[in-house]
Amino acid sequence: MKISVFATLVLSSFAAALPSLKRRGGSFVLQNGIDAINLNNQFQSLTTSSPCTSGNACINGEFAQCVNGQYVLTSCGPGLMCAALPLVNSAGTSITCTTQADVNSRIAATGAIAKRTSTKGSPSNVTTTSSSAPKATSPAGSGSSSNSSAQTSLTLLSSLVAPNFAQNGLNVNTSQAGEFPSLTSTNNFINFCATLSNLPITNGQQIKSGSCNPAPMGAIPSTSNMPSAKFVSPNNLAVLPANTTFQVTLAMKGIQTGFFVNPDTNYFSAPQQIDPTTGQIQGHAHIVIEALQSLTQTTPTDPTKFAHFVGLNSKADAKGQLHANITGGLPEGTYKMSTIVTAMNHQPVLVAVAQHGTLDDQIYFTVVASGQNGTTTTTTSIGGSPLPSTTSGASSVPKGSKS
Ligand SMILES: *[C@@H]1O[C@H](CO)[C@@H](O)[C@H](O)[C@H]1NC(C)=O
Ligand SMILES: *[C@@H]1O[C@H](CO)[C@@H](O)[C@H](O)[C@H]1NC(C)=O
Numbered sequence: 001m002k003i004s005v006f007a008t009l010v011l012s013s014f015a016a017a018l019p020s021l022k023r024r025g026g027s028f029v030l031q032n033g034i035d036a037i038n039l040n041n042q043f044q045s046l047t048t049s050s051p052c053t054s055g056n057a058c059i060n061g062e063f064a065q066c067v068n069g070q071y072v073l074t075s076c077g078p079g080l081m082c083a084a085l086p087l088v089n090s091a092g093t094s095i096t097c098t099t100q101a102d103v104n105s106r107i108a109a110t111g112a113i114a115k116r117t118s119t120k121g122s123p124s125n126v127t128t129t130s131s132s133a134p135k136a137t138s139p140a141g142s143g144s145s146s147n148s149s150a151q152t153s154l155t156l157l158s159s160l161v162a163p164n165f166a167q168n169g170l171n172v173n174t175s176q177a178g179e180f181p182s183l184t185s186t187n188n189f190i191n192f193c194a195t196l197s198n199l200p201i202t203n204g205q206q207i208k209s210g211s212c213n214p215a216p217m218g219a220i221p222s223t224s225n226m227p228s229a230k231f232v233s234p235n236n237l238a239v240l241p242a243n244t245t246f247q248v249t250l251a252m253k254g255i256q257t258g259f260f261v262n263p264d265t266n267y268f269s270a271p272q273q274i275d276p277t278t279g280q281i282q283g284h285a286h287i288v289i290e291a292l293q294s295l296t297q298t299t300p301t302d303p304t305k306f307a308h309f310v311g312l313n314s315k316a317d318a319k320g321q322l323h324a325n326i327t328g329g330l331p332e333g334t335y336k337m338s339t340i341v342t343a344m345n346h347q348p349v350l351v352a353v354a355q356h357g358t359l360d361d362q363i364y365f366t367v368v369a370s371g372q373n374g375t376t377t378t379t380t381s382i383g384g385s386p387l388p389s390t391t392s393g394a395s396s397v398p399k400g401s402k403s
């Protein structure tokens with residue numbers, strides 16, 4: 001009958017459009033998926049007595065045409081159901097007879113994920129689109145696609161193409177004088193490192209001569225989940241006794257600490273991840289202590305040199321604090337102590353907005369020969385008496401964890 005001919009035509013035109021699907025990445029793709037989900041949800045509340053003005057819908061899985069203000073139903077036939085599908089080549093949706101599997105895959109291909117529970121308090125059963133919801137395999141924030149084969153495929157999902165990456169940022173309302181044109185890409189820079197043939201891919205290694213890292217940046221937390229750090233001890237401008245073990249206490253918030261991967265094999269090798277329940281970055285912090293010429297030094301320090309480096313890999317305690325012992329202490333001098341807050345794979349944390357308070361802390365302190373001005377020492381030292389000098393005391397020799 002008329003409807004099944006129509007359905008066949010629609011289906012065959014979709015089939016013809018399939019090969020181009022992977023190459024296309026219009027900004028409408030995801031929206032079409034969302035629109036289709038919403039329409040299918042709305043169809044759940046329609047009955048043959050629902051009023052209509054024009055157009056088609058689906059009622060009880062049957063194709064519904066609006067005729068004189070009322071829906072007229074036509075069966076889709078065995079094995080077929082009526083559903084709204086996302087258009088492939090342009091913005092919009094199409095209402096047609098098709099299979100449940102086809103509905104599922106077309107909506108999933110847009111990156112849209114149907115809600116499992118119906119909205120608006122409707123106690124309805126699992127709806128066609130609900131049952132088409134891809135199984136939730138990825139935690140919130142770790143990507144919008146739950147297509148597991150996509151995680152081994154060498155092809156970029158069209159639903160993940162970021163259309164704004166194709167624009168260089170100039171000639172738009174918000175561009176400012178002097179702005180440099182951005183590098184652009186229509187495929188999310190997936191092969192960017194191929195443009196830098198002089199650089200090896202980072203490949204999880206800490207390559208001192210430089211490299212190109214192909215991993216995407218990953219999940220970005222909301223502004224209510226930006227990490228922040230503050231040294232508790234020593235405090236700023238503290239005076240510590242030389243060559244004496246002291247404890248560093250760092251207070252942190254807005255981050256799930258204790259997440260730490262192998263820095264020798266998995267450096268920068270995965271996107272930033274966030275905890276699905278708290279929405280916070282899963283990561284860890286480090287502290288680095290650098291020798292200064294004086295507290296008023298104005299020349300930048302040399303990042304290849306540091307007096308002490310330590311990774312704070314454990315989970316923060318109940319007070320949100322992390323601790324490290326600087327065993328043997330530091331020789332006399334002035335120092336800058338900084339945090340390096342990172343995601344799990346050691347990349348610096350990334351947050352949602354450009355303008356934000358610092359995610360790290362830095363303090364300055366002085367180390368004096370023990371016995372001198374001991375009363376001005378403002379931090380907790382461990383052991384009390386100066387230790388014999390050790391190799392770990394030389395400020396020019398980097399020590400501590402490599403991570
Ligand atoms: C899942 O990903 C694979 C590989 O990218 C792709 O070929 C397939 O079309 C995707 N399926 C869906 C339903 O998105
Ligand atoms: C849910 O499904 C059951 C059995 O198919 C049916 O009896 C019931 O009316 C449905 N409820 C709603 C709200 O559609």
Ligand SMILES: *[C@@H]1O[C@H](CO)[C@@H](O)[C@H](O)[C@H]1NC(C)=O
Nearest residue numbers: 169170171172173174175176
């Ligand atoms: C530029 O931005 C202003 C302020 O938001 C807005 O009123 C205007 O329409 C924009 N112009 C264009 C060309 O987008």
Ligand SMILES: *[C@@H]1O[C@H](CO)[C@@H](O)[C@H](O)[C@H]1NC(C)=O
Nearest residue numbers: 247322323324325326382383
């Ligand atoms: C630091 O040393 C003190 C005293 O030996 C010890 O109780 C504490 O657990 C140590 N802290 C860390 C983080 O190793």
Ligand SMILES: *[C@@H]1O[C@H](CO)[C@@H](O)[C@H](O)[C@H]1NC(C)=O
Nearest residue numbers: 242243331369370389390393
């Ligand atoms: C601390 O250690 C350094 C290097 O080992 C040494 O030169 C210095 O004299 C020591 N200072 C004190 C007060 O022990």
Ligand SMILES: CC(=O)N[C@H]1CO[C@H](CO)[C@@H](O)[C@@H]1O
Nearest residue numbers: 368369371372373374375376
């Ligand atoms: C022993 C010693 O170095 N004492 C010093 C303590 O600090 C005061 C004020 O900075 C100095 O005047 C002392 O010489």
